[in-house]
Amino acid sequence: MKKTILSAAIGAVVLGLGAQGASATTLEDVKSKGTLTCGVSTGLQGFSAPDNEGNWSGLDVDYCRAISAAIFGDPDKVNFVALTATDRFPALQSGEVDVLSRNTTWTLSRDTSLGLDFRTVNYYDGQGFMVPKDLGVSSAKELSGAAVCVQSGTTTELNLADYFSSNGMDYNPVVYEQLEDVNNAFNQGRCDVYTTDQSGLYAIRLTLTDPDNYVILPEIISKEPLGPAWRQGDDQWGDIVSWVHYAMLNAEEFGITSENVDEMAETSDNPGIKRLLGTETDSKLGADLGLDENWAYNVIKLVGNYGEVFDKDVGAGSPLKIERGLNALWTNGGLQYGPRSAKSDWLLNNVYWRMAEFRHAPSKTRTLQGNNFR
C-alpha cells in the first residue's frame, strides 16, 4: 500500500498533469487556466461529435464555445473532454470539467443528490422510438413483445421500463453501456426498436446503413429537458452558464445575428439591445457576472444566436433537419424563454434569482454582498 501512495504522489506531483490547486471559484479557475474544460458526449451527431479532422461540432459544443467566447472573447479556448454516461457526473463533481454540456437530462435526483446544479434548458427533448419501416408499426402502443435497444444507466432506461409496464406491455431489453454499441446493435438488427431522446434518434438515424428505412414513431413518452450542469454551490459560475444561454435567446428575439451584430451594436436605439450588447453607457451587467461588458456581443458575434446555432447544428441547415417545435422561442409558440437583462427587470432578474440561490447557498456565502443588491 505504501507503493500506492508513492504512485499517486509521483504521478500527481512529478508529472504535474492536470493536478491543480484548489481555487475559490470556477470562473477564477478557468481564467487562470486560460481554457474552459467542457464535458461533452463521446459522439452524438448534432450535439457533440468530431469531424474528420477531429474538430468538435454540435449544439452542446457550440454552447461550450459560447461560454468560452463570453469569458475570453475567443470561442476556441475550450478543451473538450469526451465523457461516457457513467463518467460524466464524477468528472463534473471532481472538477475535471468545468461545465457539463452533454445532452444531460435535468432531473430532481441529479439536481439534489449528485451535487450538481441545473438551471437552463438548451434543448427540450422527449424520449421516442425508432423502428424499421418494414415492421409496419405506426404507434408505440403496438410494440408489445419487441426487443428494445437502450443505453444503460440513463433516464431513458427507466422511462422505457415505466412506459411498458404502465401500458401493460412486455419487451425484451437489449442494454449496452456505450452509445456506439447501441447504434451498432440496432443497425445489425439485434433489436426491433431503438429508444432514446428524439433528437438523438434523428442523429443516430443518419449514421445507420440505410437511414430511409427507419421511421421515428410519433409518441413521446417522457420530458427530457437537456441542459448544462455545473457543480452545486458555485452560483457565479451558474449565472454565467445560464446567462450565456439567455443572451443567445434574447439575441434571437431581438433579431440580432452574428452577421448583423456589429451593425446593431452601432445603430440600434433599442435600450434592450444596447444593454444586451454592452453598449449602454453605464452598463455594469457584465461586471455583475464577473465578465467583460461585451460578453454577450462576443457570444453572438463569435458563435451566433440560439436560432442560428440550432439551425446550423440540428435544424434545417444540418443533416438532422429537426424542427424547432418546443425549442422555438416563446414568441413563436415554443418553450425557449430568456429572462431580459433589462434594468426594468431589475427586481425580477436580481432579487428573484438571488433569493433562489440564497436558499441554496452554503452558509459561508450567505452574506449579503453589496454587489448583488446594487
Added chain:
Amino acid sequence: MADTISNASFGESRAAALLYNPAVRGFLYQLVTAILVVGFVWWVTDNTITNLRNAGIASGFSFLDSRAGFDIAQTPIAYNNDMTYGRALVIGIVNTIIVSVAGIITATIIGFIVGVGRLSSNWLMAKLSQVYVEIFRNIPPLLVIFFFYTGVLSLLPSARDSLSLPLDIYLNNRGLAFPTPIFGPGSWFMGAALVVAIAAIMSLAVWAKRRQMATGQQFPVIRTGIAILILLPLIAYFVSGMPVTFDIPVKGRFNLQGGAVIGPEFMSLYLALSLYTAAFMAEIIRGGILGVAKGQTEAASALGLHPRKVTRLVVVPQAMRIIIPPMTSEYLSLTKNSSLAVAIGYADIVAVGKTVLNQTGQAVEVVTIWMIIYLTLSILTSIFMNWFNAKMALVER
C-alpha cells in the same frame, strides 16, 4: 530512524546498539510502514467523506433496498423493474457464475482437444492447432469478444428468417430459441425415477468395483449407467401418463414467442471466453502430457495395456498433477475476463453494477461490492481446485 532514537535518553553506544538490533529495526520499519498506511487510509477516507458531503451524495448500502426501476436483459431468476437494486445485483452475480462455469467446462474440453491436437502425428492437425493457439493467445480478449459478437449478429439471419433446427429449435440473431418443458401434475413420478436411477447407478458402480477386485472381471458401468439414467425416467414418463408438455417457440409479431432463448450476448461471450481460454489451456495440457516421463508410457505398454488404457490410466493421472495448478489460474482468469461482458451488454455483475452506479451515483459502494464478489469467487474456485489437487496428488508414504 536515527532521529527517533537519538533524542532518547540512552547513551551513544547503547543507542547505536539498539539501532543495529535487528528486532528493534524491524519493529521501527514496521511502525513507520503502519503509520504511513494508516495515515494514507485515513487521508483518503477523510477526503472521500468530505467530498461526498460537499457534493451531497448519499452513502451507505441502504440503496440496495430501493426500487431499481430498470429492466435486465438476461434474467435467470425472476426479476422485474419493481424489485430492488439488491435483487438486480444478485441477477448479475448469477449471470457471472453461469457464464464462468459454462466457459470453464467448454474451455477445458476444447483446450484438451487442441492440446492433444498439437501433439498429433498428423501434420495438418498439429499445424491447425498451433495456428489456433497462436491466434487466440495474442489477441486481447476484449477484441475476441467483439469479434464474436459482431460475427453472431451479422452472420445469423434476422428473426423473420430464422434457421430452423430439429426439435423445434430456432437460430437467429436474437439468439437460440428452444422449447421448454412444462411439468404437469404427476411429474414428481419422473423426479422420483431419476433419483432411483442415480441411486441404482451408484450401487452398480460399487458392486462392479468390488467384483473387479475379487475376480478381475470388468463390467461396463458407464454404458449401463447411461441406459438406466435415460430408461427409468422415460418409463416413468409413459407410466404416469405423459405429464410433460413443451412450450414451443412460435412466431410473434416481432420475435419468436414462448420457449426459452439464449441471447447472442451470452453466446458470443461464452464462445469468446471458451475459445480464448482454451488456447492457454491447450498449452498447459500439452505441457502436462509432455511432462510425463516417456518411461511411464513405455512401461505401461510393456505391461500389455491397450494404448487407450495407457492414456487413461497412466498418462492422464500423472499429467493432471502438472496441469491442475496452472489450470486453476486459467479458470480464475476466465472468471475475471467474464467482466468484459459489460462491453457487449451481457448483464453480469459488472454491467448491472455499472447501471446501479449510474442510477444512484454510489460509486464507492458498488466498487466495494464488485471487489467482494470477485474475491469470493476467486477464493471459492481456489478452494475447490486445491481440494481437487490434493485428491489427485501423488499419494506418498
Added chain:
Amino acid sequence: MAKELAYVRKEMQAQKPAPKKEGTAIQWVRANLFATPKDTILSIIGIIFLVWAIPPIIDWLFIDAAWTGTDRATCATVAQGGMRPDGWSGACWAFIGNKMDQIIFGRYPDAELWRPILVGAVFTLLLIPMLMPSAPHKGWNAFLLFLALPFISFFILYGGVFGLPVVNTSDWGGLMVTLILSYFAIAVSLPFGIVLALGRRSKLPVVRTLSITFIEVVRGVPLITILFMASVMLPLFLPEGMTINKFLRAIVGVSLFISAYMAETIRGGLQAMPKGQFEGAASLGLGYWQTMRLIILPQAIKLVIPAIVNQFISIFKDTSLVSIVGMFDLLGIIKFNFTDLDMGLARHSDHRPDFRRHRLLGLLLRHVALFQLHGAPPGYRT
C-alpha cells in the same frame, strides 16, 4: 534345458523390405497426413475446412475490398445510396486509410505530430540496443529507457515546457495512447513489482501482510473493476480542488494492476535463488539492501526475464480495456469513428467475410453445418 519356453521365438521373422526412399513429397504426405485411417479422416476434415475458410477471407480482405474513396458511397451498396452492387461485401480499407491519422495519433494536432514521432523514434533507438545482448552500457540504457524517457516523453507530448504548446491528454488517442499507457505501466510496475515482491518475502509481519493483501486483492479482481475504480472513485479520494485527469487515472489503474502480477513473477525469481546466495552475502557482511541490490536481484531478475517479457506483452493486451472506461485508445478511437457521418458506421458495419456467398462451400455451411435443415419457423413462411 528340457523345459520349453513358450515365449521364446524359434524361427526368425521374415525380413522386411528395405524402406522406400525417404524425402519425397508423396512420402512426406503419406507419413504426415495419411498414415492411418483416422489420420486420413482428420486430414480430409482439415483440408475441407481450409478450402472453405480461406478463399472467402481472401476475397473479402483483398479482392472485393474497397481500397480508395473518401465518402459514404465508397463502401455502401446501391440500395444504401453507395456505389457498390447489391450484396457486396468486402473490407473497407478506405475507412482505415482516411482515418489513419486518428487511428495512430487520435486528435493530436497535425502541426505537433513531430512530437509523438520524435518520442517514438527515441524509444525505438533505446529499445534496439536493449534487445541486443552484445550491446554495451545495459545499465544506462535501462535507466534511460525505463526511468528517464517516460518523464521526458511525457513533457514532450504534453507540452507546456520549452515553449511547446500544451496538447491536452483528452486529444491524445489511438495507437499512441495504447503504446504510452503500456510503456508507462511497464515503467511503473517494474520497480513497484520488485518492492512488492521483496515485501511479500519480508520477515516483518506488517510489511508482509500489507504486500500479500495488496497483491492478492488486485489479482483477485478483474482489471475492469480497477479501471472503473480509478475512473469513478479516485476523484473522490483526493482533497477538494485537486484533480487527476482521466489519462493519468487510467495509468494509475493499469500500473497498480500490473504491479501485483509483476510482483508474483519476480517473487518466482527470488524463490529460485539458492539459500547459499543469501548466506554467502551475509557472510560477506552485506546488509539486507546490499544483499538484495548486489547479489539477489540481479540474478533473480535475470532468471525471470522471459516471464517479465510475457507480462509486458499482456500489458499491451490489457490496455485495450481502457476503451470501456471511455478512453480513445486504438480500439476506442475506431469505435468512436463509426459515428462519423462522412465515413462512419454506415459504411462498414455489416461488412464481414460473407461465407454464405461463397459458391461451393457456402452451400456446405448452410446445408451441412446447419444440420441440413434450412427453413423458416412456422408462420414465417411467406
